[in-house]
Amino acid sequence: MSWLDFFRGRRQPASAAAAKERLQIVLSHERISRDGEDFLPRLQRDLVEVVARYVTVDAEKVNVSLERGADLSTLAIEIELPGPKALKRAS
Amino acid sequence: MAEIIVVTSGKGGVGKTTTSAAFATGLAQTGKRTVVIDFDVGLRNLDLIMGVERRVVFDIINVIQGEARLNQALIRDKRVDTLAILPASQTRDKDALTKEGVERILDELSKEFDYILCDSPAGIEKGALLAMYFADQALIVTNPEVSSVRDSDRILGVIQSRSKRAEEKRPPVKEHLLVTRYDPARVEKGEMLKLDDIREILAIPLLGVIPESESVLRASNTGTPVILEPNSVAAEAYKDAVARFLGETRPMRFLEPERRGLFARLFGGRAA
Numbered sequence: 437m438s439w440l441d442f443f444r445g446r447r448q449p450a451s452a453a454a455a456k457e458r459l460q461i462v463l464s465h466e467r468i469s470r471d472g473e474d475f476l477p478r479l480q481r482d483l484v485e486v487v488a489r490y491v492t493v494d495a496e497k498v499n500v501s502l503e504r505g506a507d508l509s510t511l512a513i514e515i516e517l518p519g520p521k522a523l524k525r526a527s
Numbered sequence: 528m529a530e531i532i533v534v535t536s537g538k539g540g541v542g543k544t545t546t547s548a549a550f551a552t553g554l555a556q557t558g559k560r561t562v563v564i565d566f567d568v569g570l571r572n573l574d575l576i577m578g579v580e581r582r583v584v585f586d587i588i589n590v591i592q593g594e595a596r597l598n599q600a601l602i603r604d605k606r607v608d609t610l611a612i613l614p615a616s617q618t619r620d621k622d623a624l625t626k627e628g629v630e631r632i633l634d635e636l637s638k639e640f641d642y643i644l645c646d647s648p649a650g651i652e653k654g655a656l657l658a659m660y661f662a663d664q665a666l667i668v669t670n671p672e673v674s675s676v677r678d679s680d681r682i683l684g685v686i687q688s689r690s691k692r693a694e695e696k697r698p699p700v701k702e703h704l705l706v707t708r709y710d711p712a713r714v715e716k717g718e719m720l721k722l723d724d725i726r727e728i729l730a731i732p733l734l735g736v737i738p739e740s741e742s743v744l745r746a747s748n749t750g751t752p753v754i755l756e757p758n759s760v761a762a763e764a765y766k767d768a769v770a771r772f773l774g775e776t777r778p779m780r781f782l783e784p785e786r787r788g789l790f791a792r793l794f795g796g797r798a799a
Contacts, residue, residue, distance in 0.1 A: 451748035477594030504581040
């Protein structure tokens, strides 16, 4: 980009800053988990097991979503429970 | 039944992942249900180029090893609703990728999608071989540069002899040449291989030519498939290539250097 761009007035926001921020977030997470074991599959299995002790759970209806951020990440585990109608049908 | 397309090149850094992201997004934008799979286990990057790196929970290896269901590992794109991404594993060993596992995943994806793009790693090792093994069509990404053309020729030989279609003596994998980072000004000066030279040497049908463009770096910085960038010659060239892939006839563009007067040279930037 030339210094004349300054006068052209169609400057797009610099994307390199976005690149740096994205890299810092993704690398900070990868460095932590590099040597550690991939715990998510086990966490999911354990959670479903615990919930299944109390209610009927369909393993196919479990959804795990993760949103990584700089300050905090959100791990959401959604377990769909069958309603009374579905249970009646099953029995 | 889905069409399986491998994006491959042999050589690294020529634009396989950029092309996979752009092409998958372009196909999905036409309403085709499209999934793009990263086969580069241990060095995944498609997630970054697609801008979904913060949403990766499970990956292809988790699915192969039965630790997660395919639907849990698929990341649905928020920009184009017919598009999904299956990330590679960043931590696991490459050996975890097996032919049986990949076949199972492709079979399952075939039920839900029209197009399955396989973003191959560089080289001709296991990941690259598995990415091309089940392909119906191949996009050969080539730079106008001697080592890239040679490696493309090498990978064409591998596809012709070691793909499933070749092994089963079925009709061969349909090959498409996609020339990327083409700089018409340097071609004119005789500093870069001409498009016709590359076509003559590789002798496969030309799908498109993507000109060297600043927008490719800008798009990767922000995690946007370059085909979604506004005012970008690379985006236009990828859109043309997708249209040709779907059977449209479109003339090749951006093959001549931009003719610009003194004013444009003083006040204009470089190719967007």
